[in-house]
Amino acid sequence: MVDPFIGTGGHGHTYPGASVPFGMVQVSPDTDNTRWDSVSGYHIDDPTMLGFSHTHLSGTGVGDMLDVLLRPGQGRVTLDPGSLMHPQGSYRARFRHEDEQAEPGYYRVRWPDEGIVSELTATGRAGMQRYHFERDGEAFVLLDFTHGIRTDNNRPTRVHDASLCWSGALLSGSRMVSEWASGREICFALEFSPAPHHVAFFVDDQPAADGTTTVSGTSLKAVCHFGRARDIITRTGISSVDVNGAKHNLATEITDWDFDGVRARARAEWESYLQRxxxxxxxxxxxxxxxxxxxxxxxxxxxxxxxxxxxxxxxxxxxxxxxxxxxxxxxxxxxxxxxxxxxxxxxxxxxxxxxxxxxxxxxxxxxxxxxxxxxxxxxxxxxxxxxxxxxxxxxxxxxxxxxxxxxxxxxxxxxxxxxxxxxxxxxxxxxxxxxxxxxxxxxxxxxxxxxxxxxxxxxxxxxxxxxxxxxxxxxxxxxxxxxxxxxxxxxxxxxxxxxxxxxxxxxxxxxxxxxxxxxxxxxxxxxxxxxxxxxxxxxxxxxxxxxxxxxxxxxxxxxxxxxxxxxxxxxxxxxxxxxxxxxxxxxxxxxxxxxxxxxxxxxxxxxxxxxxxxxxxxxxxxxxxxxxxxxxxxxxxxxxxxxxxxxxxxxxxxxxxxxxxxxxxxxxxxxxxxxxxxxxxxxxxxxxxxxxxxxxxxxxxxxxxxxxxxxxxxxxxxxxxxxxxxxxxxxxx
The missing domain is CATH 3.30.2080.10 (GH92 mannosidase domain)
Known part of the structure; x- marks a missing residue:
């Protein structure tokens, strides 16, 4: 009987994505990050979607968070997020509400123009995403580490001391953000199944040299290439302490690639509270x-x-x-x-x-x-x-x-x-x-x-x-x-x-x-x-x-x-x-x-x-x-x-x-x-x-x-x- 879409319209400022009770992680779709009615990252009136980030605020009057945005895609890579008014040529995806589904601990959407189905679930300190590509093509996942709430629409999100690192099968990073909660720190550790065959980094939207495994700056992005994969799963740990904390949270709370199992555990945790x-x-x-x-x-x-x-x-x-x-x-x-x-x-x-x-x-x-x-x-x-x-x-x-x-x-x-x-x-x-x-x-x-x-x-x-x-x-x-x-x-x-x-x-x-x-x-x-x-x-x-x-x-x-x-x-x-x-x-x-x-x-x-x-x-x-x-x-x-x-x-x-x-x-x-x-x-x-x-x-x-x-x-x-x-x-x- 829970409808996470209640409050996503009007001035409710809620989000429809996946979390667990009192969870550190709230993995949810982001449709906008620039105006008052989208301070949760999502508003029911928005026709396009940027991707799925791992932290959100529920119903606040001021915005922040929207950390670690992932955007699955195929074919040509675009780094530009565009805007609600001008989505052309950007990585925004059109979506329809009849293609959305949300319940406690789970969210699903299909992007009709690209034939990509994305599903989200969560534990207390980690998020899991599953993408299915309906069409044959070169698959990728874009990590936009510049993305976040923009309390001033005339400038990008204020990011400081950001870094990204690709080591083995793990993509990790940290950044400081100076928006509403000025100077807050966030770290993440991200794994993929299957593992990408190549990770490309971008600094200020310019490609880093081939073979680069670590970058730093204020405007960082990474594109993980998977070849002709039809299904990709991500699991991401979050920490406000350090990258090791994010790694430990991920290793402790999501031990395998069983998306449906994590979803079931989230549902059971919600049920235990909702039955009170x-x-x-x-x-x-x-x-x-x-x-x-x-x-x-x-x-x-x-x-x-x-x-x-x-x-x-x-x-x-x-x-x-x-x-x-x-x-x-x-x-x-x-x-x-x-x-x-x-x-x-x-x-x-x-x-x-x-x-x-x-x-x-x-x-x-x-x-x-x-x-x-x-x-x-x-x-x-x-x-x-x-x-x-x-x-x-x-x-x-x-x-x-x-x-x-x-x-x-x-x-x-x-x-x-x-x-x-x-x-x-x-x-x-x-x-x-x-x-x-x-x-x-x-x-x-x-x-x-x-x-x-x-x-x-x-x-x-x-x-x-x-x-x-x-x-x-x-x-x-x-x-x-x-x-x-x-x-x-x-x-x-x-x-x-x-x-x-x-x-x-x-x-x-x-x-x-x-x-x-x-x-x-x-x-x-x-x-x-x-x-x-x-x-x-x-x-x-x-x-x-x-x-x-x-x-x-x-x-x-x-x-x-x-x-x-x-x-x-x-x-x-x-x-x-x-x-x-x-x-x-x-x-x-x-x-x-x-x-x-x-x-x-x-x-x-x-x-x-x-x-x-x-x-x-x-x-x-x-x-x-x-x-x-x-x-x-x-x-x-x-x-x-x-x-x-x-x-x-x-x-x-x-x-x-x-x-x-x-x-x-x-x-x-x-x-x-x-x-x-x-x-x-x-x-x-x-x-x-x-x-x-x-x-x-x-x-x-x-x-x-x-x-x-x-x-x-x-x-x-x-x-x-x-x-x-x-x-x-x-x-x-």
Missing amino acids: IGISGATSHQHRIMRTAMYHTLLGPTRINDCDGRYRGLDRQVHTLPPGRKDAYSTYSIWDTYRAEHPLLTLLCPERVPDIVQSLVEMMKQSGGQVPVWPLQDVDTQCMTGYHAASVVSEAANKGFGGIEYAAAWRAIRRRAFASTDGGMGEYRHRGWIPADRVGESTSRTVEYSFDDWAAAQLATRNGARADARTLLARCHSYRNLYDSHTGFIRPRLASGRWAEPFSANEMGHSGQWRDYTESNPWQATLLAQHDVYGMMDMMGGEGKFLSFLDGIFAANPALPPDAPPDISGQMGQYAHGNEPSHHIAYLYAYAGRPWQTQDRVRMIQTQLYAPRPDGMAGNEDVGQMSAWFILSALGFYPVDPTTGIYVFGSPLFTYMHLQTTGPRALVIEAPEASDTRRFIRGVSWNGQPWTKSWISHQQLANGGVLHFDMADEPDYTFGKEHKDRPPSLGRT
């Missing part, structure tokens, strides 16, 4: 969306250590995993994923959580106490705002996960909270807010720092730093300093203390240099203090005004200004599900005693903003966040404040769900009357006992049990209405 949630009572469309969402959430974070435990850290040095640790991870889109992806993993893959969180702590230690923001391989791109790794660490601590150096994490997070001046933090500490005429995205930064202070305060308390905890708890209300009671919105202030004028509720900013909001506007930013919902109510003047604001965001004119980023999409009024600042908003009604409105809004989002087609995502997948929202909401709950381990009830989508846990029994979620019309909760029981609260704790769910929902087609205005039954927030109800 069983569902029934779903339509075929819902089933496909749910299974594909699970697939997408399991693509990241990605492992970065070699089979021998070595990996390259943020200090660019090679480290070895200590005894007891299985994997090191990277590819953390934390600004997005702290909200639902990381909470989902604590339920779905709890055995991986200690290593995933400890990897963040190791990054803090390797970078001199810096808190990682968006780490990719051995580089922290520092993309996005806030220091939300504090949320991921605090969540793990509050949920009782061991094997994590919480004291070391607190030292780095304390430095960020109390000493750093990056991203306006100095202004924030001094004023309690960030001036819009001094720091970009000042309004969102202020609110996000308030949330991070709350997450940090919990770690401070855990580590016995009571004075720091008190300071942070006071500071976590700082978002209120940007609330304008006259307009009813959080809005930018200038260093003088005056409000930035003029004001519009859908504005992006006042400066030609930067925006005031991070991929959002005043509507979403005003509700961004997800840790202090009752404080937001007080700020707005009470429960009634808070509810009016919630109703208003869904009813507002959806118009956006011309400078709005394309990430703000999937709109219902000014609620924008295509970007993460909106993801918790529908669940806020429960805090005001109206969980029935949460149930109604959540079901609308589930059914209207997710679809089983390439453009079936409302916005960027963002390394699992968009899908994690759907999965948790389909289960019937969502973590508005992920640090607390509290899940707010929404509207369970299926009649029966079964989730494996590490507790003494499985978690069973029953909603036998759930349907398109029966979206409202009439009553809840937990392990057979009545449950009147509109929320439940992580510990209860993780221990297993039976959560039963009675569903109805009309709201029950009494369920969850009493103050004692509303979700806690910042320690109060």
Whole structure:
């Protein structure tokens, strides 16, 4: 039921190729490497294909990777990749979607003009490709080591210190790439069956001398000639450490030339994870969306250590995993994923959580106490705002996960909270807010720092730093300093203390240099203090005004200004599900005693903003966040404040769900009357006992049990209405 093509259209930014859960390798077709909608290397609208590279990002808003591109061919060799607009004379191949097939761990395509069938599969650290040439002719495989994402379409991919070597039957190489993750290193080791009878190297598209076995430079390519072969198989190991690591990964994970066997093992590994949630009572469309969402959430974070435990850290040095640790991870889109992806993993893959969180702590230690923001391989791109790794660490601590150096994490997070001046933090500490005429995205930064202070305060308390905890708890209300009671919105202030004028509720900013909001506007930013919902109510003047604001965001004119980023999409009024600042908003009604409105809004989002087609995502997948929202909401709950381990009830989508846990029994979620019309909760029981609260704790769910929902087609205005039954927030109800 998994469809890897979901998200490859619109602004989903996913890829359809082969990987395994949390794999280092993602071998997938590349149709373009120059524009925003092809940052994964692939877009469903593209008519031509460059070839198949071994590393890809799933659903990100910025591109990178696309390492080690292989392009099978016959006859005349062309080194020019051309472009989407001008493919003539290049090595691009036309393809048709009816000739594509994709499933977890496998991809296949046929190029009709050349009669070449290519198949892809993968292990955790190696990729395998199989080519069949339908016609007789001289076969070759082109390795384009210049290929990669081009964040500036006017210049080639920035490659440094590249080298290629042909030794015996092995083609290997390494390069440094300075695109988004500037300076990241990648190495590979590649074998063929049959072995090529000749390998020709090219430097700056000029042929190297005959007999050359090693080349270096910034623009390298190799053409492997096979004579009149009809079938060629490649197997490629990847490493961010060195070529020996890539060789070892390849020798360890792919020991023969059995492509179908590797494909079967990848399929079995996917099945073992996809079976962790069983569902029934779903339509075929819902089933496909749910299974594909699970697939997408399991693509990241990605492992970065070699089979021998070595990996390259943020200090660019090679480290070895200590005894007891299985994997090191990277590819953390934390600004997005702290909200639902990381909470989902604590339920779905709890055995991986200690290593995933400890990897963040190791990054803090390797970078001199810096808190990682968006780490990719051995580089922290520092993309996005806030220091939300504090949320991921605090969540793990509050949920009782061991094997994590919480004291070391607190030292780095304390430095960020109390000493750093990056991203306006100095202004924030001094004023309690960030001036819009001094720091970009000042309004969102202020609110996000308030949330991070709350997450940090919990770690401070855990580590016995009571004075720091008190300071942070006071500071976590700082978002209120940007609330304008006259307009009813959080809005930018200038260093003088005056409000930035003029004001519009859908504005992006006042400066030609930067925006005031991070991929959002005043509507979403005003509700961004997800840790202090009752404080937001007080700020707005009470429960009634808070509810009016919630109703208003869904009813507002959806118009956006011309400078709005394309990430703000999937709109219902000014609620924008295509970007993460909106993801918790529908669940806020429960805090005001109206969980029935949460149930109604959540079901609308589930059914209207997710679809089983390439453009079936409302916005960027963002390394699992968009899908994690759907999965948790389909289960019937969502973590508005992920640090607390509290899940707010929404509207369970299926009649029966079964989730494996590490507790003494499985978690069973029953909603036998759930349907398109029966979206409202009439009553809840937990392990057979009545449950009147509109929320439940992580510990209860993780221990297993039976959560039963009675569903109805009309709201029950009494369920969850009493103050004692509303979700806690910042320690109060």
